[in-house]
Amino acid sequence: MASNSFSAVAARLRSHGMAMPPALHNNPRTITALAVAVALSLPTASYALKSYRGFLALGPGGMPYNPLGWAIQGLLQLIAKWDTRSPAPFGKPANQKPYEPHGTAPFLAASPLQQRRGHRPDVPGYVAPQRQVTQQGTEGARARMTAFLGQLAARNPGLVVLEPSGLEGVGTPALWLDPAVERPAYLKGIKGELAHVHPEASSHVTVSLADAEELTRKGWAERHRLSGVAGTGIPLGYVMIYAPRDDAELEVWKGVVRAGLLFVGAGAGIEVVVDVEY
Template identity: 50%
Template sequence: MPTWNPAKLSSSLLLNIRNHPIIFTSAIAIIPLAALAMPSYRGFIDLGPGGLPHNVFGWLLQGALRPLALNSTVDQSAFQKPGVSASYEPHGTTRFLQEPLAQRRGDRPVIPNYVAPQRQATDKGDKDLIDRMNGHLRDLASRRSEALAVKASGLEARDNPALWLLGSPLPKYLAKSTKGEIVHVHTEASSHMILSLTDAKEAMAKGWAEFHPLSGVMGWIPLPYVMVYAPRDEEEFGVWTKFVDAAIAFTTAGQH
């Protein structure tokens, strides 16, 4: 039976280091990198399923998208860029919110710094609220079955319902990006929806919403594709329904 010989083990280890310095250096470098990356990966997993794979590959992919993402999701200067409204005409600059929009109370919720999925970490809603929000989308679709339908989201996890615009042709800003998906609710009661430029700007200015990190980036997602924060009470649920109405009015405005 081999005996424990620390001196021999040390000599063998040093010999291997001399013979394979690159491998040894790389292994040493990986240790602190892994320690730094682990909290980010765990945070990604804690957000729950989204449109990207809910595993290390999804985490790596969202990280790879970071250089393309917006520096700030609350900076409204993108609305002022020359020609930005051209892709959303003739209704992009129309206000579809039917009532004056009040300033949202308090601070914005905390949004973890991931490209996707975009979720809020504070002021989250419960399952009853989420069911109510999705029920509202189904009610709207049943009332306008010629124009709207609720089916599985193409942007979120497969079991996540979404409100879709039916009919053909779709507006160009939808056909090239979401393929007709206009509203979906997340598992913490925030939601994504497509508003007119005017409504999206007002919603952001008054603290109700913010851009998706990829809003307006390379045509993947429309610029006025915004995250609306989870309703915190009955009054805010009512505001959320007005945003949904405005999203529907905008995206169906060109249909006859």
């Protein structure tokens, strides 16, 4: 069979006025092995190209916006979680200990959180950036969300500040714990960053595990793929909140950010002003 394959390739080259290299001419099994290797690599190369294009389509954020960034997030797949829509991890006692004494307390508004209507948006499996590619929000919604973060910072001096995101990069405003406030252990890995909004109006917010569990269970959120993964520094309560689709959902989002702020305020022993009009 190898001889037949070799002869066919040699004949094809001769028809184009080309000669078979002597090293291959004397070793038909080598050219057969090379042909098999090339054939096997084609699907892999095709998948890699498709994956890289999908990575670029998400836009800049978190990782270098180039092949290096794509490769880094690819390596992180080895430790990343896939069950990001499961609320189960939030209720495990071993996971709760680092967030005590307030991690198991709810900070969402007293009124019951309703189930999010419809299906969840599609979120590709890249480790970073984490984005939704369906049910995206508008630029107007993103502007209102960012303005709300600014208002919270203005009303809570000494607790939080609005600065460029360290997780997403310059161009993405984020709510940070004030440098004068001692960071709780769960925020040290992300250097005190509390919340930021993405270009398609999804967002990342760190909330208590009780709130993260409810938000995930009722379809409003999912974990980052590195949330709670040892060695990454990303807290388990670091969740992606889906983009608001209307004013009612925008109010839910505001409630989530308020809850995150109340959570960190409780740990710092600082009273939080959450009644912000915007």
